[in-house]
Amino acid sequence: MSEPILQARGLVKDYWMGAARLRVLHGVGLDVGRGEFLCILGPSGSGKSTLLHLMGLLDRPTEGQVLFEGEDAFARPKRWRDRLRNEAIGFVFQFYHLMPDLSVLENTLLPAMIRTPLVRWPLVRGRERRRAEEVLGDLGLRDRKGHLPTELSGGERQRAAIARALVHRPRVLFADEPTGNLDTATGGEIMRVLARLNRKGLTVVMVTHDERLARQAHRLLHLVDGRLLQRP
Ligand SMILES: Nc1ncnc2c1ncn2[C@@H]1O[C@H](COP(=O)(O)OP(=O)(O)OP(=O)(O)O)[C@@H](O)[C@H]1O
Numbered sequence: 001m002s003e004p005i006l007q008a009r010g011l012v013k014d015y016w017m018g019a020a021r022l023r024v025l026h027g028v029g030l031d032v033g034r035g036e037f038l039c040i041l042g043p044s045g046s047g048k049s050t051l052l053h054l055m056g057l058l059d060r061p062t063e064g065q066v067l068f069e070g071e072d073a074f075a076r077p078k079r080w081r082d083r084l085r086n087e088a089i090g091f092v093f094q095f096y097h098l099m100p101d102l103s104v105l106e107n108t109l110l111p112a113m114i115r116t117p118l119v120r121w122p123l124v125r126g127r128e129r130r131r132a133e134e135v136l137g138d139l140g141l142r143d144r145k146g147h148l149p150t151e152l153s154g155g156e157r158q159r160a161a162i163a164r165a166l167v168h169r170p171r172v173l174f175a176d177e178p179t180g181n182l183d184t185a186t187g188g189e190i191m192r193v194l195a196r197l198n199r200k201g202l203t204v205v206m207v208t209h210d211e212r213l214a215r216q217a218h219r220l221l222h223l224v225d226g227r228l229l230q231r232p
């Protein structure tokens, strides 16, 4: 494997339901190589989303570490993780999470608007807009940028969500069941988009319960009941 961009070490995640502890991850360890396309396959409830959220620094582990480019992310202040997430990490979800009242272009610009202090926005708006249009064009959405999400097909919505996740040039893209809401042909199209982005150098970590899609990745790991299966 190439030098790891991301390492999970003994990740444990507990949820508390009143006094009852629910252990969802039981010490998960894995390395993600820079430039790799890794798929984690597992049934519903196996802990895939939980694991992805920990590795993407959206949630804290109960025990264990996430090393991002060698830095122990949860040993650093929240501010540091927020900045890292804003500049290095992109997320794509099953249900797109697009803002319904904003156009495709506005949705794509939203992360930059949130990141930029209001007084600076007029100074960077043109550049951010050109960047958003470039990414939308690259994903085949040039003619859709003025549309609302409801005016798009499922595949177009997911491509818009991928565009939004890519505008800030992340080094790792996390995808949580990105094809879960799509028919087989459209799911295949989204996989080809991810594979093409990966060939251009993006590290992709995807979780799914669809074995056929998962086999298209460079490497496949199986998560069952919060544990990675050890393969020979
Ligand atoms: N916030 C929470 N509080 C309590 N339990 C939770 C919470 N989030 C997840 N769980 C539980 O943790 C387990 C793993 O959930 P997770 O969402 O990671 O599974 P998953 O593999 O992504 O499933 P799916 O394929 O259905 O998306 C499930 O049993 C779930 O009910």
Ligand SMILES: [Mg+2]
Pocket: 048, 049, 050, 176, 177
């Ligand atoms: Mg999930």
